[in-house]
Amino acid sequence: MSALLEAQDLTRSFTVGQGMFKARRTLHAVNGISLDIRKGEVLGIVGESGCGKSTLARMLLGLMPPTGGRITLDGTDIRELGRKGMARRVQPVFQDPYSSLNPRRTIASIVALPLEVHGIGTASERRRQALEILDKVGLPQRFADRYPRELSGGQRQRVAIARALIMKPEIVVCDEPTSALDVSVQSQILNLLMDLRRELGLTYVFISHNLAVVEHIATRVAVMYLGRVVELAETEALFRTPRHPYTKALLASVLTPEPGEGIPETGLGLAFPDPLNPPPGCPFHPRCAERMSQCSSIAPRFTQHGRDVVACHLHDSEQVAAISA
Amino acid sequence: MSDTILGVDGLSVDIATPRGTLHAVRDISFSIKRGETLCLVGESGCGKSMTSLAIMDLLPKAAKRQTRRLAFAGEDLAGASKRRINALRGNRMAMIFQEPMTALNPAYTIGNQLIEAYRLHRNASESEARERAVFLLGKVGIASAAERLGQYPHQLSGGLRQRVMIAMALMCGPDLLIADEPTTALDVTIQAQILRLLADLQRELGIAMLLITHDLGIVARIADRVAVMYAGQIVEEGTTEALFRSPKHPYTRGLIDCIPVPGRTVPGGRLGVIPGVVPSLVGDIRGCSFRDRCSFAQDICAQAPPMRGTTDSQSWRCILENAA
Numbered sequence: 001m002s003a004l005l006e007a008q009d010l011t012r013s014f015t016v017g018q019g020m021f022k023a024r025r026t027l028h029a030v031n032g033i034s035l036d037i038r039k040g041e042v043l044g045i046v047g048e049s050g051c052g053k054s055t056l057a058r059m060l061l062g063l064m065p066p067t068g069g070r071i072t073l074d075g076t077d078i079r080e081l082g083r084k085g086m087a088r089r090v091q092p093v094f095q096d097p098y099s100s101l102n103p104r105r106t107i108a109s110i111v112a113l114p115l116e117v118h119g120i121g122t123a124s125e126r127r128r129q130a131l132e133i134l135d136k137v138g139l140p141q142r143f144a145d146r147y148p149r150e151l152s153g154g155q156r157q158r159v160a161i162a163r164a165l166i167m168k169p170e171i172v173v174c175d176e177p178t179s180a181l182d183v184s185v186q187s188q189i190l191n192l193l194m195d196l197r198r199e200l201g202l203t204y205v206f207i208s209h210n211l212a213v214v215e216h217i218a219t220r221v222a223v224m225y226l227g228r229v230v231e232l233a234e235t236e237a238l239f240r241t242p243r244h245p246y247t248k249a250l251l252a253s254v255l256t257p258e259p260g261e262g263i264p265e266t267g268l269g270l271a272f273p274d275p276l277n278p279p280p281g282c283p284f285h286p287r288c289a290e291r292m293s294q295c296s297s298i299a300p301r302f303t304q305h306g307r308d309v310v311a312c313h314l315h316d317s318e319q320v321a322a323i324s325a
Numbered sequence: 326m327s328d329t330i331l332g333v334d335g336l337s338v339d340i341a342t343p344r345g346t347l348h349a350v351r352d353i354s355f356s357i358k359r360g361e362t363l364c365l366v367g368e369s370g371c372g373k374s375m376t377s378l379a380i381m382d383l384l385p386k387a388a389k390r391q392t393r394r395l396a397f398a399g400e401d402l403a404g405a406s407k408r409r410i411n412a413l414r415g416n417r418m419a420m421i422f423q424e425p426m427t428a429l430n431p432a433y434t435i436g437n438q439l440i441e442a443y444r445l446h447r448n449a450s451e452s453e454a455r456e457r458a459v460f461l462l463g464k465v466g467i468a469s470a471a472e473r474l475g476q477y478p479h480q481l482s483g484g485l486r487q488r489v490m491i492a493m494a495l496m497c498g499p500d501l502l503i504a505d506e507p508t509t510a511l512d513v514t515i516q517a518q519i520l521r522l523l524a525d526l527q528r529e530l531g532i533a534m535l536l537i538t539h540d541l542g543i544v545a546r547i548a549d550r551v552a553v554m555y556a557g558q559i560v561e562e563g564t565t566e567a568l569f570r571s572p573k574h575p576y577t578r579g580l581i582d583c584i585p586v587p588g589r590t591v592p593g594g595r596l597g598v599i600p601g602v603v604p605s606l607v608g609d610i611r612g613c614s615f616r617d618r619c620s621f622a623q624d625i626c627a628q629a630p631p632m633r634g635t636t637d638s639q640s641w642r643c644i645l646e647n648a649a
Contacts, residue, residue, distance in 0.1 A: 184599040215587055
């Protein structure tokens with residue numbers, strides 16, 4: 001499969017103040033990420049809060065310029081495509097359907113807005129298209145002239161999906177699309193996303209902290225930790241045989257509804273990382289149950305295992321050999 | 326029974342709204358024994374948080390509580406004075422909230438907040454209270470506890486703050502701990518650590534726990550018994566084992582089928598759905614409140630459904646013997 005959207009050595013840093021008398025410091029929210037998004041796949045991105053997954057999403061959408069590295073869409077640098085050019089092909093669905101819809105516009109005009117911005121069709125054509133796409137996401141015509149406040153959370157998220165799809169994009173970047181929803185609504189939205197993908201041949205980037213949901217919907221998964229991808233693998237392989245100790249800990253933390261299993265021991269300890277002051281070597285080493293002496297000084301490099309990659313000394317045979325020699 | 330810590334009988338919460346009276350909690354009854362964990366599970370708006378606030382007598386002004394009996398360790402608190410409630414709350418019954426940053430006072434140190442309630446309820450000296458605070462911070466897994474006492478909430482991570490909240494709840498050695506979505510704001514790895522800590526402490530100290538959550542994964546792993554709430558009522562109650570093995574109420578079944586479970590649901594396949602939306606709880610409510618969304622609904626569901634029970638381990642509110 002060829003890469004549709006490709007990130008090369010992507011970085012994004014922010015300068016943050018720490019009060020009046022302290023020097024401003026640099027926060028590396030995304031720190032050298034390379035990944036490819038292949039046509040037709042669902043790339044899941046998982047990691048804890050503050051790991052940089054939403055910053056990555058914003059850059060992939062072209063909403064935030066990277067401070068380093070570059071993103072290409074079908075081989076073209078997205079800076080050449082411009083904001084509008086990107087918006088035609090890559091669209092977002094955000095977490096909170098309450099704050100992402102303009103409360104003063106009707107549903108039909110919210111959904112038709114991208115067409116308006118791009119100057120496509122007449123007003124009546126745009127409305128017809130909006131009604132069509134609303135029908136596709138399971139919202140009947142009677143919703144068209146209502147306002148967001150009259151809709152439930154699940155219905156609002158359907159509106160957000162309709163708005164993302166009206167430009168017929170190739171890629172939809174979903175940032176925690178079901179995290180604000182109740183479980184019974186979450187399953188409806190996940191079913192809808194899967195149906196639309198099949199029907200329209202969409203490619204998804206699916207960001208979530210819910211690993212059970214990611215396992216369900218993704219075909220490949222990237223695990224992020226402190227601004228870096230630490231493991232990237234096919235979904236089945238990642239969930240069956242995780243390589244990185246952080247991936248293992250994440251998977252162990254998932255509470256499946258199986259009575260009698262008890263609550264798992266993650267082995268992560270209390271050393272929560274400070275993103276402003278990331279640990280040297282492997283950023284995960286202070287919490288790692290399998291750390292070795294070199295982990296605190298040498299940053300692990302990516303090693304290829306079949307189609308999967310992992311950044312961990314445990315899986316770098318040359319490193320391990322060099323240290324033990 | 327002497328080992329029942331909390332006995333709720335016929336609890337209702339009504340909220341006055343411009344559109345009429347909202348029946349947030351409708352005549353619910355349950356009890357929790359010493360050392361037992363009961364999970365109240367349900368979706369947003371089902372009344373689970375209102376139930377916990379009603380028990381602690383912390384309801385907002387617009388909400389009115391009615392109850393036949395609210396027994397805490399054998400004592401009926403239904404008509405108890407403010408003074409009596411104040412003596413129990415934070416002392417023998419304690420609560421942990423979802424967002425520790427809003428529950429902790431940002432202007433006081435951790436130490437101050439831990440010590441305050443203990444000194445008030447126990448008449449203890451500053452040094453006694455401090456000693457207990459250090460002991461409990463250690464107990465909830467916080468290293469260099471003595472130094473932490475001087476820190477402010479903003480200096481701690483979310484997971485550490487929730488540990489402080491737990492230590493604070495345990496200061497006076499409560500008999501009942503109410504935890505309202507204690508890990509919803511936390512990352513999955515931290516969630517597992519906090520729940521493990523809660524379960525261990527609860528077992529060790531023999532506390533009764535009422536845990537409120539929307540997450541069936543948490544319920545399955547931590548609860549002894551489960552009460553499923555829908556539209557202000559408990560629609561099914563049972564031991565965790567029985568409820569997950571053979572859910573009887575169509576809503577319980579529907580909830581369980583909605584969640585993707587590794588190994589059970591087909592990756593990329595269709596998940597179960599509960600069609601429709603939760604009914605309005607304003608005004609008169611008749612019959613089964615789930616009937617508009619239920620695939621088993623019949624004409625008779627317009628009347629109040631009976632409460633059924635297999636043994637004492639499971640009961641449900643439905644016309645059906647079994648929604649399998």
